[in-house]
Amino acid sequence: MKLTCEPLTATAFAPFGDVLDCAGAPDKMINAGLCGRYHDRAQLDFGSDGRAGISVFRAQARSLPYTCDLLERHPDGSQAFIPMSADPFLVIVAEDNNGPVNPRAFLTAPGQGINFHRGTWHGVLTPLAEPGLFAVIDRIGTTPNLEESYLEEPLIIDSDQ
Amino acid sequence: MKLTCEPLTATAFAPFGDVLDCAGAPDKMINAGLCGRYHDRAQLDFGSDGRAGISVFRAQARSLPYTCDLLERHPDGSQAFIPMSADPFLVIVAEDNNGPVNPRAFLTAPGQGINFHRGTWHGVLTPLAEPGLFAVIDRIGTTPNLEESYLEEPLIIDSDQ
Numbered sequence: 388m389k390l391t392c393e394p395l396t397a398t399a400f401a402p403f404g405d406v407l408d409c410a411g412a413p414d415k416m417i418n419a420g421l422c423g424r425y426h427d428r429a430q431l432d433f434g435s436d437g438r439a440g441i442s443v444f445r446a447q448a449r450s451l452p453y454t455c456d457l458l459e460r461h462p463d464g465s466q467a468f469i470p471m472s473a474d475p476f477l478v479i480v481a482e483d484n485n486g487p488v489n490p491r492a493f494l495t496a497p498g499q500g501i502n503f504h505r506g507t508w509h510g511v512l513t514p515l516a517e518p519g520l521f522a523v524i525d526r527i528g529t530t531p532n533l534e535e536s537y538l539e540e541p542l543i544i545d546s547d548q
Numbered sequence: 549m550k551l552t553c554e555p556l557t558a559t560a561f562a563p564f565g566d567v568l569d570c571a572g573a574p575d576k577m578i579n580a581g582l583c584g585r586y587h588d589r590a591q592l593d594f595g596s597d598g599r600a601g602i603s604v605f606r607a608q609a610r611s612l613p614y615t616c617d618l619l620e621r622h623p624d625g626s627q628a629f630i631p632m633s634a635d636p637f638l639v640i641v642a643e644d645n646n647g648p649v650n651p652r653a654f655l656t657a658p659g660q661g662i663n664f665h666r667g668t669w670h671g672v673l674t675p676l677a678e679p680g681l682f683a684v685i686d687r688i689g690t691t692p693n694l695e696e697s698y699l700e701e702p703l704i705i706d707s708d709q
Binding site: 408427428439445518522 | 583588592594599604608632633663679
């Protein structure tokens with residue numbers, strides 16, 4: 388199944404998670420007016436028996452067209468990805484209906500991170516440039532917190548160009 | 549008082565916080581071996597009445613030599629800064645002795661973020677390049693969570709070159 392990347396906007400991504408960027412006006416200016424704070428932009432949820440942690444992921448860069456044959460989700464917690472370089476990355480998500488349905492692909496702009504809401508189906512981390520370095524804010528806990536779904540028909544994701 | 553930037557290493561920064569980078573071997577390879585996870589690298593502490601949040605900060609870029617006349621700390625929570633571009637930034641910290649003492653300045657390498665431990669004296673966010681964009685993982689709560697200390701003698705921070 389062919390999918391074309393959509394640009395990542397807060398509205399389009401709202402069913403799946405939060406866009407972390409500095410679009411619009413800051414909620415507050417701090418540090419004598421030299422810094423804008425865009426406050427508390429992610430819906431974090433680590434369940435009753437988990438806690439927040441910050442990990443660093445380093446993933447191999449991919450290229451378009453990209454073939455995706457596996458989606459996963461974390462039933463026990465949200466998961467945020469903050470790119471540590473100003474490079475776009477690919478974000479693949481799907482709705483749930485006893486498994487992933489209606490997949491969509493988003494291409495971030497430089498300066499955008501994302502937070503997957505708890506339980507959102509998504510593809511694995513797919514940077515499109517080296518070094519593929521991300522800070523990840525997700526649930527630290529003792530449960531496996533992972534469901535995987537192999538796709539009968541792989542997704543072939545390409546840009547709109 | 550003149551201060552020379554030190555390179556940011558986990559050992560040198562340990563009294564003040566955590567370095568968030570991909571130094572060394574990953575704790576785990578995930579995603580069929582295509583991604584390294586450097587697991588749970590920050591000592592997060594949001595107190596009993598706070599919670600974790602992700603905000604985005606956009607700060608005006610500064611240059612060296614940089615004059616610092618204010619240090620601050622957050623008594624109720626840790627605060628992590630993840631740069632969203634591969635640019636170094638300046639990290640100013642101090643020990644506590646009923647106020648900040650023995651200040652030090654660190655210069656990050658591209659791909660390094662930091663987490664200030666709860667209560668650590670630090671300077672305001674000082675990127676050295678545009679766009680000055682950072683994801684900030686800190687405490688969301690109802691207390692002011694801010695102490696400021698104006699320095700009688702400003703710090704003048706420069707590189708070692």
